[in-house]
Amino acid sequence: MSFANLSITNRLRLITVLPIFFMTCFSTLVVWAVIDYSMRDQLTASGEVLAQGIARNSEFALLTRNTEDLRHLLCTSIDVSKDIISINVTDLTGKTVVECQSQSHHYVTQVVQVFADVRIQIAAGMKKDDSDLEMSPLKKVIGQVVVNLSTANYKEKLFKLYETIAGLAAVVFLIGITFSRLLSGTLVSTLHEIVKVSKSISRGNYDPYFLHKQSGELGMVQDAITDMARKVGDITRNLESRVQSRTRDLEKQTQLLEKSHQEKKLLIQMNNKAIEAERRAIAFDLHDTLNTLLLSMIGYARHAKVFLGKYNADARLNPAIDYIQSIESNANHLYSLSRDLVSNLRPEVLDEFGLADAIEVLLANQQKLNPQCHYTFDYTPDFPKLNYDFNIVVYRIVQESLSNVVKHSQATLCHIELTYHPEEHDGRVNLHITDNGLGFDPTVFTGRTGVVGMKERAESINARLEIISDKGRGTELLLQVTV
Ligand SMILES: Nc1ncnc2c1ncn2[C@@H]1O[C@H](COP(=O)(O)OP(=O)(O)OP(=O)(O)O)[C@@H](O)[C@H]1O
Ligand SMILES: [Mg+2]
Secondary structure (H helix, E strand, O other): OOHHHOOHHHHHHHHHHHHHHHHHHHHHHHHHHHHHHHHHHHHHHHHHHHHHHHHHHOHHHHHHOOOHHHHHHHHHHHHHOOOEEEEEEEEOOOOEEEEEEOOOOOOOOOEEEEEEEEEEEOOOOOOOOHHHHHHOOOEEEEEEEEEEEEOHHHHHHHHHHHHHHHHHHHHHHHHHHHHHHHHHHHHHHHHHHHHHHHHHHHOOOOOOOOOOOOOHHHHHHHHHHHHHHHHHHHHHHHHHHHHHHHHHHHHHHHHHHHHHHHHHHHHHHHHHHHHHHHHHHHHHHHHHHHHHHHHHHHHHHHHHHHHHHOOOOOHHHHHHHHHHHHHHHHHHHHHHHHHHHHHHHOOHHHHHHOHHHHHHHHHHHHHHHOOOOEEEEEEOOOOOOOOHHHHHHHHHHHHHHHHHHHHHHOOOEEEEEEEEEOOOOOOEEEEEEEEOOOOOOOOOOOOOOHHHHHHHHHHHOOOEEEEEEOOOOOEEEEEEEEO
């Protein structure tokens, strides 16, 4: 059992009970030892007095061997005293001259033995008193008196006394324990209440109440806890209200941000649509006016050539024929440029054949423009026909990406993958463009519009656009959009 695991109740019990227990045991043992010693001392002293008395009366019997009177004396002494077990008188050789045994002490364990020498006066001396006589060198020892005393009697008295003392000690012990239990009980119950109140504070009760108000240090602890809980309550309430108002502010700002984000997206969408509409109008204008005019010019030039051909015998007309020839070829060149411009402004193939075919045409043109790079294209067979507004956004992103490959990458390989996944999110289009060129750090701000425009376009159709690139590691563009 470790003391660290003891509860406060048990610790208090130990603190209060152990000293009382040890004090009670110690004091009863000391009392026992003191009484035992003093009683034994008393017994020995009375035994010695008796032995001395007998010794004085034994001279005659030892010298004359007339022992009858002495025996009578010894037996009378034994009858009078309950403590005497036996009295022996021996001569110098140790031989028993007279002996008397008590009839009541049959089995005795604890015995006190007392001796006294029997002496006779062998020369006359100055005898002032008894003590002088005993110390006189003229006295001779002729025998010895041995008195055996039993401790049983005084032990009996001792036990009776001890019983009373032990009873008193037990009463003191019980009173001590009762008081200590009462004291520790009030302390423990107060501690329990403090723990209970602390728990209720941790659960958010910042106005605690102690049922049993204490005085002294415990009262101070209770007051300190109550005070602390109220202050914590104030701080918590203050913090909560600040957090709530901050949360409301943040929610408002988030709503505003979300709104402005939506507005920005709408604006980009409208802007892109307006640009595409403008491009479309220009394309139509070019197609209907410039291209028509150029075609009619080519037609007139051809007529003029046919007309002048009738006079080909006249050498003076040759320069005019050359001029007309130049006009026709220039008009043809202009017409072809204008057609490219028209198809770039308004890729009709998008309308007619869809995104995959339009990208294929775009790639074929890029291949002519940038022959040192090998372009490849993979796409899902039966790629669905999607609406023009969607197609034109993806198409412009591909256009910008390919233009960057030509302008910046120095790549030798460029691969485009266009896939359609009808099972994902009710239909998803993935566009993946990779090149093995120089690469760049996409996190660096360039201030250019190409990549920014791609991101804005992607956002306008809720697409996820990611450009992964690093210097020397080529460039990868990923576009994911649900259609
Ligand atoms: N495929 C690529 N390989 C290497 N570098 C590239 C690639 N694509 C873009 N970059 C780098 O990123 C920069 C930003 O490209 P971005 O398209 O925004 O601008 P730009 O092409 O320089 O000009 P523009 O605004 O006319 O498109 C480029 O200047 C170029 O350094
Ligand atoms: Mg660019």
